[in-house]
Amino acid sequence: MPAQKNPYIESAYERLQLVSQDRQKRLEYEAREKAVRDYRQSMQEAWEAGREAGEKAGREAGEKVGREAGEKAGAHRRNVENARIMKAEGLPSALISKITGLSQEEIDLL
Numbered sequence: 001m002p003a004q005k006n007p008y009i010e011s012a013y014e015r016l017q018l019v020s021q022d023r024q025k026r027l028e029y030e031a032r033e034k035a036v037r038d039y040r041q042s043m044q045e046a047w048e049a050g051r052e053a054g055e056k057a058g059r060e061a062g063e064k065v066g067r068e069a070g071e072k073a074g075a076h077r078r079n080v081e082n083a084r085i086m087k088a089e090g091l092p093s094a095l096i097s098k099i100t101g102l103s104q105e106e107i108d109l110l
Contacts, residue, residue: 086100
């Protein structure tokens with residue numbers, strides 16, 4: 001009764017009736033269904049492996065960028081601190097700039 005109301009269910013029911021009548025057709029149908037399931041499973045596994053590899057590569061790239069930014073910020077802080085000490089000792093701003101790599105403006109603000 002419900003099969004008559006839904007064309008998809010009706011079509012599937014008719015195919016089932018046809019396949020179940022002939023042993024050879026049933027075996028072919030089951031083999032085809034297995035191949036489809038295997039294909040879908042392999043595609044799912046490949047998708048998951050690709051996603052994991054992408055996440056790993058992204059994480060590693062992010063860590064590298066973060067590490068480099070942290071090292072650069074740390075070096076800048078050390079240069080600023082060294083410039084403060086040199087300025088307190090009376091070294092000329094041009095020399096401090098040459099040694100630390102800081103701009104004249106940055107040194108003047110210290």
